[in-house]
Amino acid sequence: MNTAYVYLQLYRLFDEITPVPTDCGRLCKKACCKGDDGGMFLFPGEISVYKLLGPDWIKTDKTDFYYEYNSKRYNVPIAFCSGDCDRYQRPLACRIFPLTPYLNENGTIEVITDPRAKRLCPLAKAFFIDDYDAAFVKNVKNVFTLLAKNKQFFTFLKAYSEYLDEFRRFYD
Ligand code: SF4
Ligand code: SF4
Known part of the structure; x- marks a missing residue:
């Protein structure tokens, strides 16, 4: 199946299910959409969604953050x-x-508060994982458990978790 369509299917899991049952954007005036540095990583293969749909409100670029897979x-x-x-x-x-997903030292995927969110998101600052909507947490876990069955995605997740460790040391 085309990767773009896989992501488009997974997106549906978060159309109605959100971190909390109310509009958390009212707490913070949607701080996560207003960061000066903006920008969010696209997961492996996800860029195909935007190549397919071509929306005019999004621009993509490459970062210096990389992982290696099959010597590439x-x-x-x-x-x-x-x-x-x-x-x-x-x-x-x-x-x-x-x-965010996090691959722990046992190779198991956990769902954690994104350490990068702690500087701007009231939920990230105050909530434990159990405080979020259980369906939301479950969907995050299921989506990344599924995606990580792909070996390249798993390799990315390992590098991504090491990248998050740098922020965890600072923010946790
Ligand atoms: S910053 Fe946090 S509380 Fe605010 S809209 Fe984003 S997720 Fe919700
Ligand atoms: S694409 Fe931009 S405006 Fe939309 S949810 Fe993400 S950060 Fe917010």
């Missing part, structure tokens, strides 16, 4: 928006924020 280097793409988007096309990173 993959720079992780990043997406930038103007602070506005089509909700039904927003990237996976926006849908799971302020949570």
